[in-house]
Amino acid sequence: MSYDPPRPAGRLLLTPEDKDAPARVRRLRRLGLGEHAEPAFDAFANRLAEVAAVPYAMVNFIDENRQFFAGLHTPDGSGASILPPAADTGDGTVPEGGRYMARDYGFCPYVVVRRRALVLEDVCDYPRFAGNPVVDEIGVRSYLGAPLIDHTGIALGTICVVDVEPRPWGKAGLETIKTLAAELVERIERREASGGF
Template identity: 30%
Template sequence: MSKTYRDPIQTRIERPQRLAAVVRTGLLDTPPEPSLDQLTALAAQRLGVPATFISLVDRDRDFYKSHFGFGEPLNSVRQLEGRTFCHYAIGSDQPLVIDDTTRDPVYRDVPTVTTLGVRSYLGVPLVMEDGEVIGSFCAIDFEPRHWRSEDVATMVELAQATMREIRLRVGQAEG
């Protein structure tokens, strides 16, 4: 009797407790919000990158609650289906730092490397108080880039500000 291979990334994405935490935020399929858009704009400015975003990782898609620098159609659609870097980023409570996506055997086959031209990625997990990772605060560049420790620190700080905003909304919805 052979064992069926189960993709560990997909298993992590589909954990019922994690998915419930994503839904509990009440943010899926909601319009952009100025307070979060200010954070993604600030991240792009501080890091000097073309695109930043706040991603909520649902079962079959990444929903972009906020973004800065997306072109069409992603600007309007605000979601991607299939494997993304955010799926890898939610696997830890530490930032995922990729200087050159095409040189890394794990990440070079992520579809957005070819479809969007993503060459470098920095993603900080968004962690709820119960420890569930709901998504990530991300920056990308279309060129290889060495992410400095200051870049990572800035993104961690902005991810923490994002989580304060999300917790405020969850608290208001529950109260």
Template identity: 30%
Template structure:
């Protein structure tokens, strides 16, 4: 018997084998289907998918035998991976000096062998797709071609499995980093709110206590400082709302929409010439009330802020179709440019319009709205005409859909 020698690039080859994370894994249907197919297609009792480890031949799939590994130094596959041909074939192992006194031949009657090396994209032979028979035989050209083609399919399955594992690792890493970012944003935002509140109060104290000693320019500086502090405080609040929007619980409430809208209008304390049209039918809604409140509060608030008309009109509708509540909020405001419609829900994406008070948006609110709509099982879209109107349409799935 001649022990198969190691390839010259054995260290790199072993690294490639281990990169697929297949060694010592359980049987998988995709691979077992191939060995089953090969055995029936070529009419042989044994068909294997093997991976050559440092000292053993691991059988990822083994049709016709009960064990899943064997010593590498007695393996036929150890010789097969050294072959420069697409197929390594031994018609009668009893007549080949490489397998004289080989226990596989003597004890397990492994007379015939054919193995197609599993070559990955980097050119490393990982193992084989191989067959055994207990009698001498010769494969037809069609059988040889089938075995080589199926070996390439095995490699494709290896690659697909490896890619899936890598994608899973990337996804887990992104999830981990995203959680870190959320925690960081939350801590920073909470830590900044108190100093900002102190700045706002301090500017009022300075104006009240020293206002008569300050000139107009100094007073304007204090006004600007207070306005900037409020703007930053609002930005931080919106950021916190965004990062907490995906934490919406599954609480389900039953309430009437118009009652909710009346509460929101009171909360907004609207001080502009505005008319808000509620739905004609006071629809009973069953969903997470807090989440829907936040969605409508943001959309109505935007309709108020980004409106250049003397008289603001906001139309709110709600209909029920199949398993969804269908909402829309339409205003007669400044509108959104067509080239911004696709990105308006992206975090930190802004249209560029200034609100009624001359402030620019932070690009957080609509991203938060999208997260909340998604948490309620729905989708959201926007249509707009510059200078005329904007309509946000969104759906909320009825709770029985989740049952």
């Protein structure tokens, strides 16, 4: 993965087509991921936030229609201040304390489809990303995320850090998020091998 900031495209970000979603969903189900919050993922999100000195950090698994923050760090610990309206769950409830988010919100779906880290020091510099609902509804101004690609080659989701102010992530930030993503994938694979996290 290289430092490859997106270029201004002069249009809004459209949620990218995700041809790997069915295989990802099958893999996530086999791993038992993407439907329940886990203390280990929350602890990892807390570590991400501490390392990056940001108010928000997530471990995010993505299916065909929505994102699930299995690990979530927010300033108040509730998640309520970062998450927009949840994706439709079919029964009118918001499961897991609002940890679901529609797939067309945020930048993680782009990272998963692209299979590369994404550095947005100021999302407003990129019209393609500045039009995303998280910018106006939540106040997201900077984003740094990396895909979680396991040994099968499937991008299971992402880890990311977010700030409400522009951040000069630079190459150091990129290398850090990629290293932490690789560490979490290794932990997930050890969990699979041993039957526990």
